[in-house]
Amino acid sequence: MDADITMQDDSIQIIAVKRERKRRGKYFIYAEHQEEAIMSVSEDILIRYNLLKGQHVTADRLSEIIRADNRQSAYELALVYLGNKARARKEVERYLLRKAVEQDDIQAALDRLEKERIIEDGEYAKRFAQQSMRSRGKGSLAIRQDLMQRGISKQQAAEAVMELDQEAEMEAAIRAACRKWPYIKGETRQRTQKLAMFLMRRGYPGEIVRKAVNIAIKSEDLDEDGLMLDN
Secondary structure (H helix, E strand, O other): OEOOOOOEOOEEEEEEEEEOOOOOOEEEEEEOOOOOOOEEEEHHHHHHOOOOOOOEEEHHHHHHHHHHHHHHHHHHHHHHHHOOOOOOHHHHHHHHHHOOOOHHHHHHHHHHHHHOOOOOHHHHHHHHHHHHHHHHOOOHHHHHHHHHHOOOOHHHHHHHHHOOOHHHHHHHHHHHHHHHHHHOOOOHHHHHHHHHHHHHHOOOOHHHHHHHHHHHHHOOOOOOOOOOOOO
């Protein structure tokens, strides 16, 4: 919120600072010769620039304060979006763009979040990959694609997938295959093709799909929870 400001002697004098009622942590700044607040700033900016009643602020200083507050607002908006959930840098950027935040302010907010290690694409990619395999039963190919769709770089996505336990991926594919196999109808050949397609859609590599399908066919009564693999 920025009103038209009349500058005298290249400066204005603050005559009042009032807390906003509707937005927590925001303050209206009132200046002499102005009926409305000249701007609204966050508490962080209020303290950083010592915006107190009686202070004189030059035009250049005022512009600096407005720029700083825009960046602070972008940063705070990103924090609200993140909450307690880890997200990729690109996801946060897309959110701020939807909120019509200026690109320069977005980049400043993202850089600050990275500096404070609130967003870390490398670590996010690793955790996402592990969770996707463990909880969602996805294969490495699908996981890598999901990561890139979230804005993770091709290299970081590949590195995250490479750190996945290949034996765990094999076991996950076998569990999925053994659970699916009894519910597939038709001749054995048709069932085999359908099961292979099912696993491929989940993003498992071809060699893992082949082994999982063979085990499912031979072990329809295999205990899902006590699954063991031969090395």
